[in-house]
Amino acid sequence: MSTENNKEIVRRYRQAHTTNNLDELDDIIAEDLIPHNLLPGLPSGLEGAKLAHQTVLASFPDYMTTTEGELVAENDKVVERWSCTATFTGAPYQGTPANGRSFSVTGISIYRLAQGKIVEHWAEADFLGASQQLGTLPS
Numbered sequence: 024m025s026t027e028n029n030k031e032i033v034r035r036y037r038q039a040h041t042t043n044n045l046d047e048l049d050d051i052i053a054e055d056l057i058p059h060n061l062l063p064g065l066p067s068g069l070e071g072a073k074l075a076h077q078t079v080l081a082s083f084p085d086y087m088t089t090t091e092g093e094l095v096a097e098n099d100k101v102v103e104r105w106s107c108t109a110t111f112t113g114a115p116y117q118g119t120p121a122n123g124r125s126f127s128v129t130g131i132s133i134y135r136l137a138q139g140k141i142v143e144h145w146a147e148a149d150f151l152g153a154s155q156q157l158g159t160l161p162s
Contacts, residue, residue: 024136024138024139026096026097026098026101027096028139029096029099029100029101029134029136030094030096030101032051032101032136032139032140032141033094033101033103033134033136033141034090034094035047035050035051036048036051036052036134036141037088037090037103037105039051040076040088041087041088041089043076043080045073045076045077048069048072048073049069050140051140051141052069052072052140052141053068053069053137053138053140053141053142054068054069055067055068055069055142056068056069056071056072056141056142056143056144057142057143057144058071058072058075058143058144059143059144059145059146060144060145060146060147062074062075062078062079063117065078072144078116079109079116080113081113081114082111082113082114082115082116082121083109083110083111083112083113083116084110084112084113085108085109085110085112086107086108086109087107087108087109088105088106088107089105089106089107090103090104090105091104091105091106091129092104099135099136099137100133100134100135100136101133101134101136102131102132102133102134103131103132103133103134104129104130104131105129105130105131105132106127106128106129106130107126107127107128107129107130107148107153108125108126108127109125109126110123110124110125111123111124111125111126111157119157119159122157122158124156124157124158125156125157126152126153126156126157127156128148128149128150128152128153128156129148129149130146130147130148130149131146131147131148132144132145132146133145133146
């Protein structure tokens with residue numbers, strides 16, 4: 024696939040998450056996805072990717088991730104710079120009860136694609152900053 028096709032797949036992935044249309048992920052993510060930053064205790068693959076999203080939304084119902092700027096692609100990889108905001112108003116998250124506080128962080132994701140699907144994903148973000156903003160860790 025061309026780098027432009029790969030970037031379009033990543034755009035569709037972000038749109039599916041933004042609209043909470045997880046059925047769309049079946050056409051975008053490989054069943055045997057290799058996630059390098061999955062929530063603890065979740066299965067890998069497409070099933071784990073969907074469960075991770077559902078887990079986050081249960082705790083942060085207004086969770087929103089936005090692509091910032093342009094996607095960068097070379098060969099079979101696409102890089103996305105993103106920002107994320109959410110308010111902790113839902114279910115407990117990793118043992119911490121909701122407290123109504125919000126967070127805003129930025130991050131970078133790298134996707135590897137094969138045969139028109141995302142087959143591998145890495146993400147780096149300021150999750151320490153998010154925890155501090157939420158009051159779950161001291162500043």
